[in-house]
Amino acid sequence: MPTLANSVGNGRRLSGLLALLVIAALLGGAGAGLALEGFRSGGELAGFDAYLRRVTAFTLWQAALSTLVSVLPAILFARALHRHPNFFGRRFALALLAAPLALPAVVAALGVLALWGRAGLLAPVLASLGDGAWPGVYGLSGILLAHAFFNLPLAARFLLAALDTVPADQWRLARQLGLSPLQTFRLVEWPALRRALPGVGALVFMLCLTSFTIVLMLGGGPAATTLEVAIYQALRFDFDPLRAAQLTFLQVALAGGFALLLARLGVAAAGEAAPSVSRRQLGAIGPGETALNALILLLGLGFVAGPLLAVARAGLAADLLRLFWEDPVRQAAATSLVLAFVSAVLATILALALASGGARRGGRLGMRGTGAALVLAVPPVVIGAGWFLLLRPRSAAVLGPAFLVASVNALMALPFAARAVQPAWEAAASRHDRLCRSLGLRGWNRWRIVDWPVLRRPLLMALSFSAALSLGDLGAIALWGSDRFQTLPFLLLSRMGSYRTADAAGLALILGAACLALVLLSDQLGRRDAEA
Amino acid sequence: MRPAFLAICTAAFLAVPAQAADLTIYTYESFTAEWGPGPQVEKNFETQCRCDIRFVSVADGVALLNRLKLEGENTEADIVLGLDTNLVAEAEATGLFRPHGVEPQGLRVPGGWTNETFLPFDYGYFAVVYDSEQVKAPPASLKELVEGGPDAEKIAIQDPRTSTPGLGLVLWVRAVYGDRAPEAWAKLNERVLTVTPGWSEAYGLFTSGEAPMVLSYTTSPAYHRIAEGNERYKAAPFSEGHYLQVEVAGMTAKGAGNPHAKAFLAFMTGPGFQDVIPETNWMFPAGRTEKPLNPVFQDLVEPEKTLSFSPEEVAADRKAWVDEWLEAMSR
Numbered sequence: 001m002p003t004l005a006n007s008v009g010n011g012r013r014l015s016g017l018l019a020l021l022v023i024a025a026l027l028g029g030a031g032a033g034l035a036l037e038g039f040r041s042g043g044e045l046a047g048f049d050a051y052l053r054r055v056t057a058f059t060l061w062q063a064a065l066s067t068l069v070s071v072l073p074a075i076l077f078a079r080a081l082h083r084h085p086n087f088f089g090r091r092f093a094l095a096l097l098a099a100p101l102a103l104p105a106v107v108a109a110l111g112v113l114a115l116w117g118r119a120g121l122l123a124p125v126l127a128s129l130g131d132g133a134w135p136g137v138y139g140l141s142g143i144l145l146a147h148a149f150f151n152l153p154l155a156a157r158f159l160l161a162a163l164d165t166v167p168a169d170q171w172r173l174a175r176q177l178g179l180s181p182l183q184t185f186r187l188v189e190w191p192a193l194r195r196a197l198p199g200v201g202a203l204v205f206m207l208c209l210t211s212f213t214i215v216l217m218l219g220g221g222p223a224a225t226t227l228e229v230a231i232y233q234a235l236r237f238d239f240d241p242l243r244a245a246q247l248t249f250l251q252v253a254l255a256g257g258f259a260l261l262l263a264r265l266g267v268a269a270a271g272e273a274a275p276s277v278s279r280r281q282l283g284a285i286g287p288g289e290t291a292l293n294a295l296i297l298l299l300g301l302g303f304v305a306g307p308l309l310a311v312a313r314a315g316l317a318a319d320l321l322r323l324f325w326e327d328p329v330r331q332a333a334a335t336s337l338v339l340a341f342v343s344a345v346l347a348t349i350l351a352l353a354l355a356s357g358g359a360r361r362g363g364r365l366g367m368r369g370t371g372a373a374l375v376l377a378v379p380p381v382v383i384g385a386g387w388f389l390l391l392r393p394r395s396a397a398v399l400g401p402a403f404l405v406a407s408v409n410a411l412m413a414l415p416f417a418a419r420a421v422q423p424a425w426e427a428a429a430s431r432h433d434r435l436c437r438s439l440g441l442r443g444w445n446r447w448r449i450v451d452w453p454v455l456r457r458p459l460l461m462a463l464s465f466s467a468a469l470s471l472g473d474l475g476a477i478a479l480w481g482s483d484r485f486q487t488l489p490f491l492l493l494s495r496m497g498s499y500r501t502a503d504a505a506g507l508a509l510i511l512g513a514a515c516l517a518l519v520l521l522s523d524q525l526g527r528r529d530a531e532a
Numbered sequence: 533m534r535p536a537f538l539a540i541c542t543a544a545f546l547a548v549p550a551q552a553a554d555l556t557i558y559t560y561e562s563f564t565a566e567w568g569p570g571p572q573v574e575k576n577f578e579t580q581c582r583c584d585i586r587f588v589s590v591a592d593g594v595a596l597l598n599r600l601k602l603e604g605e606n607t608e609a610d611i612v613l614g615l616d617t618n619l620v621a622e623a624e625a626t627g628l629f630r631p632h633g634v635e636p637q638g639l640r641v642p643g644g645w646t647n648e649t650f651l652p653f654d655y656g657y658f659a660v661v662y663d664s665e666q667v668k669a670p671p672a673s674l675k676e677l678v679e680g681g682p683d684a685e686k687i688a689i690q691d692p693r694t695s696t697p698g699l700g701l702v703l704w705v706r707a708v709y710g711d712r713a714p715e716a717w718a719k720l721n722e723r724v725l726t727v728t729p730g731w732s733e734a735y736g737l738f739t740s741g742e743a744p745m746v747l748s749y750t751t752s753p754a755y756h757r758i759a760e761g762n763e764r765y766k767a768a769p770f771s772e773g774h775y776l777q778v779e780v781a782g783m784t785a786k787g788a789g790n791p792h793a794k795a796f797l798a799f800m801t802g803p804g805f806q807d808v809i810p811e812t813n814w815m816f817p818a819g820r821t822e823k824p825l826n827p828v829f830q831d832l833v834e835p836e837k838t839l840s841f842s843p844e845e846v847a848a849d850r851k852a853w854v855d856e857w858l859e860a861m862s863r
Binding site: 051054106109110113114117118119120136138212213216217218219220221222223229232233235236237239314328385388389478481482483493494496497498499500501504 | 561562564565566567568587588589590591592594595597598601602686691693694721724725726727728729730731732733735736737739740741742743752755756759814857858861862863
């Protein structure tokens with residue numbers, strides 16, 4: 001039935017193309033705005049001087065190391081989480097993994113320092129290990145620590161999702177063959193992990209590559225400077241849109257190069273052609289492995305929860321009741337939630353369209369996932385400034401600042417959403433395409449009967465991660481925010497900037513709690529479906 | 533979806549049409565916050581002029597100038613309020629401002645005021661603020677701060693590439709050390725805990741106890757004393773003098789055609805505006821006041837000498853001085 005198959009393919013390819021067009025338009029518009037302004041003001045392209053060379057080298061070095069220290073432990077952590085699907089508090093622990101995403105970098109950095117800092121909780125212990133007083137973690141170690149705090153949980157969550165795609169039949173087979181834990185890892189778990197690693201690695205790499213506040217605040221001095229700092233400087237203090245665009249281009253090129261490298265390490269998904277028939281049941285776990293996993297889980301959760309607890313403790317000291325009843329706080333909370341909801345839906349739709357447009361077995365599977373992550377190498381503030389310049393004759397108010405912020409946030413969340421949706425979509429496509437074709441199932445019916453049930457949970461995960469990310473965003477809002485259009489992080493920074501540290505801490509707690517609630521809610525929705 | 537939620541969504545996503553106001557003032561965020569000077573100033577001026585003013589606020593002074601550059605001649609601003617003297621030359625170079633034409637009475641900015649485009653509304657001095665529970669012998673001069681060595685109490689400073697106080701410290705060191713500034717920075721580097729992108733991050737490190745000293749303003753302790761009843765944080769007087777920061781406002785080309793704009797600038801240097809400043813913006817009033825200053829302000833560090841460069845000097849050398857800082861601090 002070649003015609004039927006083609007008609008299915010065309011519709012999907014069209015939606016993928018449409019999604020690409022939306023992304024290209026958003027980025028292209030910004031680029032056009034910057035370039036136009038650059039040439040209008042007679043700017044010239046700057047050379048690649050010694051300063052830029054040093055900054056580029058440091059940017060790459062810290063991003064590569066940060067990726068390593070985030071992703072490698074995440075493999076162990078995700079595996080331990082996967083092997084123990086029923087321990088007490090597991091659902092809450094999983095929700096906790098999304099919480100760092102919603103925290104503004106400065107809040108997270110202060111949380112990390114509350115533990116590891118010069119005057120941190122662990123300082124006495126660390127001081128007794130070395131000689132003299134604990135100097136704090138400033139320098140590369142501090143940057144790595146904070147990046148791991150942000151990205152280890154993220155990587156673990158996505159790797160866990162990858163492990164969940166291992167068909168139940170493989171587990172049954174492993175059990176029947178009596179494979180040892182090591183053999184199981186090598187033959188069952190590793191292939192799934194390896195498929196996901198390039199994408200997850202690229203995602204983490206992008207996030208560390210474009211890190212700004214963390215790098216400056218914990219880097220200890222300007223020797224630790226990333227390209228993102230240079231971009232910000234070009235746009236802010238020097239107001240040189242052309243240079244900003246140029247540096248952004250350099251950053252995207254670096255990110256692209258790394259993504260390519262990673263994609264070569266990955267393998268194309270072989271896909272499981274037959275739908276699973278057996279119930280999901282993992283092999284028995286010996287006491288030794290249980291103890292080891294417990295230790296890994298304890299360390300991993302402690303590492304993530306420690307700074308979060310410090311943030312929560314500082315927040316509880318604030319006058320939360322008064323904060324809740326303040327009009328600006330309630331308005332900002334409403335704005336934040338609406339924006340997060342809209343941009344998460346947008347990002348998820350885009351991710352779904354991209355996945356469906358490109359789903360063909362074999363080939364450059366790894367590349368598409370990592371390609372989406374490239375969007376992250378474009379700083380939101382650059383997109384914002386570009387659009388501002390492009391719309392200038394009629395002022396940004398024409399399109400509505402909320403619309404622009406939501407679109408930019410959606411774009412930034414897209415790589416996360418794509419990460420969540422794509423593997424599941426590919427697995428589903430390779431499992432069901434033939435069956436659907438032979439049954440003549442397509443369009444809405446196929447979606448309702450075949451795709452929706454398997455994609456519901458990944459889609460909800462995409463939604464909740466995108467929402468968490470948008471909730472914490474400070475990039476787009478920095479340009480379009482005003483006293484009439486504020487989000488919670490915007491309000492938080494504004495309080496922090498006028499001595500109201502306690503208010504800021506309280507807002508951070510509210511922000512984190514809102515994020516947890518969102519993630520738990522989406523988890524609940526996904527679960528209800530699984531039980532139905 | 534619930535109808536209420538739907539309503540919020542629609543409201544947020546429809547372009548909010550610019551409300552017709554008689555006077556539009558661009559300023560920074562903390563000016564218009566409910567605890568800032570904005571609300572009171574708005575009330576006072578509106579009773580005087582029987583007109584309606586609208587504030588549009590962005591993050592800070594630098595963002596303010598950038599917003600103006602982004603909008604160019606299409607800006608809706610009549611008045612831009614909240615640039616500091618270091619940005620004045622650059623702001624004038626945009627060609628978007630017009631002379632204010634106001635003869636202000638009773639300006640009291642240290643060093644006097646002659647600029648014809650911008651008028652000052654408040655001023656303050658940069659200072660090293662310390663936690664008296666952690667620092668028993670605070671530095672008495674910039675020299676003592678610089679030469680403290682690696683074992684002395686650490687300080688959190690801001691990056692001059694991204695923040696106004698950061699640039700302030702670069703200018704301060706330059707004003708005291710002149711061409712020997714790079715050596716001073718190399719020494720001070722041993723004492724710097726970290727360099728943050730902005731004031732908030734450094735001050736957060738300070739109030740969380742992580743940094744015992746921070747670069748801030750002589751007026752910072754006034755906030756803690758008046759608003760929190762807390763005497764723990766103090767500013768250290770430096771014998772070489774303190775670097776001055778003056779905040780100014782100016783009128784755009786659009787504002788030049790609006791009679792309320794000039795009236796506002798005249799109002800700004802008088803008591804209806806100036807009385808509000810000290811305990812909302814935590815700076816010193818630059819014009820005539822009627823209410824006496826809170827006694828806490830009398831206790832603050834009063835610099836023996838005021839240090840400052842002209843806007844033109846800053847505009848000409850800023851880049852070289854920041855590069856110098858970068859070079860010395862990157863080792």
